[in-house]
Amino acid sequence: MTSNMFTLAHLSDPHLGPLARPPWRELFSKRITGYVNWRRRRHLVHDPAVLATLVADMKAQHPDHIAVTGDIANVAARAEFTAGRIWLDSLGSPAEVSLVPGNHDAYVRGAAKHRIGQWGGHMRGDDGGSEFPYLRRRGPAALIGLSTGVPTGFFMATGRLDAPQLNRLGSLLDQTRDEGLFRIVMIHHPPVSDAPRQKRLLNAGAFKTVLAEHGAELLLHGHDHLRMLNWLNGPAGTRVPAVGVPSASAAPDGKHEPAAYNLYRIAGEPGAWTCEAASRGIAPDGDMVEQKRTMLVGQG
Numbered sequence: 629m630t631s632n633m634f635t636l637a638h639l640s641d642p643h644l645g646p647l648a649r650p651p652w653r654e655l656f657s658k659r660i661t662g663y664v665n666w667r668r669r670r671h672l673v674h675d676p677a678v679l680a681t682l683v684a685d686m687k688a689q690h691p692d693h694i695a696v697t698g699d700i701a702n703v704a705a706r707a708e709f710t711a712g713r714i715w716l717d718s719l720g721s722p723a724e725v726s727l728v729p730g731n732h733d734a735y736v737r738g739a740a741k742h743r744i745g746q747w748g749g750h751m752r753g754d755d756g757g758s759e760f761p762y763l764r765r766r767g768p769a770a771l772i773g774l775s776t777g778v779p780t781g782f783f784m785a786t787g788r789l790d791a792p793q794l795n796r797l798g799s800l801l802d803q804t805r806d807e808g809l810f811r812i813v814m815i816h817h818p819p820v821s822d823a824p825r826q827k828r829l830l831n832a833g834a835f836k837t838v839l840a841e842h843g844a845e846l847l848l849h850g851h852d853h854l855r856m857l858n859w860l861n862g863p864a865g866t867r868v869p870a871v872g873v874p875s876a877s878a879a880p881d882g883k884h885e886p887a888a889y890n891l892y893r894i895a896g897e898p899g900a901w902t903c904e905a906a907s908r909g910i911a912p913d914g915d916m917v918e919q920k921r922t923m924l925v926g927q928g
């Protein structure tokens with residue numbers, strides 16, 4: 629590997645706990661189902677100690693940048709945005725950590741102002757703008773962050789990309805390709821998923837069409853809480869790896885995929901990029917270990 633290597637860490641869906649009971653005025657909404665869900669089973673899955681172990685291991689790798697693809701919160705209670713801000717700050721400064729929101733961060737309509745107020749710095753483009761998709765340039769990489777987190781009805785966890793986001797995504801992909809950057813798209817919902825329809829990205833087809841026309845070197849997502857790799861079509865026979873990670877706080881309980889994160893080592897130049905993904909996860913004994921290494925782009 630060459631000396632111009634750029635290391636990006638990707639984690640997702642920390643679902644920070646423990647979740648205190650939100651004030652009653654906040655529970656008169658979809659939040660009530662989420663809160664009941666948390667009390668019944670989710671608090672057994674998402675373990676703050678597991679998340680702390682994962683974050684410590686990730687920081688020990690000294691990544692150049694950290695990508696977080698959403699679902700910091702559980703029911704988008706006001707207190708969760710404050711807790712999320714403290715947690716984000718523990719990862720790194722807004723310049724070092726790029727966040728895109730998930731459906732649990734946009735659970736109810738009133739969540740947006742608290743989300744932007746507390747987490748806005750981590751979701752802002754280099755131009756200072758707060759619209760999605762945002763663009764950040766870091767080393768050889770262009771980080772492009774999309775928002776699929778829209779408030780939905782009870783028992784729904786769907787995502788959607790509106791037309792302005794899709795149009796702007798196409799322009800940013802073209803622009804950053806022309807600048808010779810390694811283009812990384814960050815999105816909460818996966819474009820390809822086996823999840824039930826009420827959990828999927830509703831207009832995944834339109835999103836994949838944009839990628840097929842404009843291309844990208846890498847796509848990072850969360851949401852399904854699974855280690856995933858799907859190859860999407862890019863332009864002129866190229867392919868775009870779409871990679872998902874389990875929840876960063878999932879306890880190794882034998883029922884859910886245990887917590888893991890990915891480290892991407894990116895080097896090279898346009899036409900000769902290399903990108904190796906190393907997946908580090910929590911073993912049954914609670915230790916973090918490298919579990920898989922995959923060359924996603926180039927021969928290394």
Ligand SMILES: [Fe+2]
Nearest residue numbers: 641699730851
């Ligand atoms: Fe999630």
